[in-house]
Amino acid sequence: MLALYHNDMSVCAQKVRMTLAEKRLPWENHHLDLRAGDQQKSEYLKLNPNAVVPTLVDDGEVIIESTVICEYLDDAYPEPALRPKHHAARARMRLWTKQLDETIHAATSTLSNGIAFRHQKLIWGKERLEEFHRNMPNPARREQSWENITKGVESRYFIDAAKRFDKLLSDMEAALAQSKWLAGDEFSLADTSYAPYITRLDHLQLQFLWDRRPHIPQWYDRLRERRSYGEAFDAWPNQAYYQLMKEKGLEARDRVKAIVSAE
Numbered sequence: 001m002l003a004l005y006h007n008d009m010s011v012c013a014q015k016v017r018m019t020l021a022e023k024r025l026p027w028e029n030h031h032l033d034l035r036a037g038d039q040q041k042s043e044y045l046k047l048n049p050n051a052v053v054p055t056l057v058d059d060g061e062v063i064i065e066s067t068v069i070c071e072y073l074d075d076a077y078p079e080p081a082l083r084p085k086h087h088a089a090r091a092r093m094r095l096w097t098k099q100l101d102e103t104i105h106a107a108t109s110t111l112s113n114g115i116a117f118r119h120q121k122l123i124w125g126k127e128r129l130e131e132f133h134r135n136m137p138n139p140a141r142r143e144q145s146w147e148n149i150t151k152g153v154e155s156r157y158f159i160d161a162a163k164r165f166d167k168l169l170s171d172m173e174a175a176l177a178q179s180k181w182l183a184g185d186e187f188s189l190a191d192t193s194y195a196p197y198i199t200r201l202d203h204l205q206l207q208f209l210w211d212r213r214p215h216i217p218q219w220y221d222r223l224r225e226r227r228s229y230g231e232a233f234d235a236w237p238n239q240a241y242y243q244l245m246k247e248k249g250l251e252a253r254d255r256v257k258a259i260v261s262a263e
């Protein structure tokens with residue numbers, strides 16, 4: 001039996017849940033409360049020393065890192081295949097997931113924390129906030145999180161994060177003008193991987209980023225029509241998070257607009 005350690009609103013967990021749903025794989029639910037610090041508890045660190053979700057356990061085998069988990073699932077449970085058959089399309093798929101791991105995920109953390117989630121953490125007070133960050137094992141991640149939470153849209157990471165998304169959406173628009181899905185005509189792990197990140201921009205009220213990029217909302221609509229999207233996203237709602245992202249996203253929208261139109 002597969003077991004997934006995850007969180008309802010985590011983008012990395014949404015990506016793995018969508019991959020599991022595409023393959024119609026049942027899994028045992030271990031939901032972590034990231035605001036309560038479940039990811040930093042010693043029992044969980046034995047599974048995932050990075051103190052992050054998701055973690056997959058398959059028959060005793062522990063797999064971490066969402067991109068690795070998705071590829072593992074496609075190896076271990078090959079049907080339906082989520083990596084394109086043709087080598088060039090498979091390389092395109094990997095280029096999408098590679099840049100996601102290298103830059104897009106960090107940019108998302110900056111936008112999400114800088115705009116909205118910081119407000120859930122600032123109310124903890126200084127002592128608890130410091131302790132939470134002391135327990136983050138990755139120093140670069142710790143520093144970035146601290147900056148985003150304490151400075152918000154004035155964080156030194158914010159401008160680059162907004163620009164990175166603008167560039168991403170321009171690349172996505174170009175790809176989707178050529179083919180139905182990101183890596184080509186086959187639905188792939190590139191699509192399951194980006195579904196959470198575009199959903200996050202939507203929740204943060206940043207839809208203006210695709211105002212002049214018509215293929216992106218069409219792709220997003222096609223994604224949301226899939227059964228797997230319902231199982232990965234809609235089945236794990238968090239109204240408090242939606243509300244916070246909407247309210248704070250509307251407040252931050254002009255700042256993001258000003259950054260991306262400053263070129």
Ligand SMILES: N[C@@H](CCC(=O)N[C@@H](CS)C(=O)NCC(=O)O)C(=O)O
Binds near residue numbers: 052054065066105
């Ligand atoms: N590279 C990791 C990133 C995982 C990650 O950043 N997870 C976030 C949720 S999307 C998390 O657990 N955050 C909790 C924390 O930073 O304390 C992966 O792809 O699995």
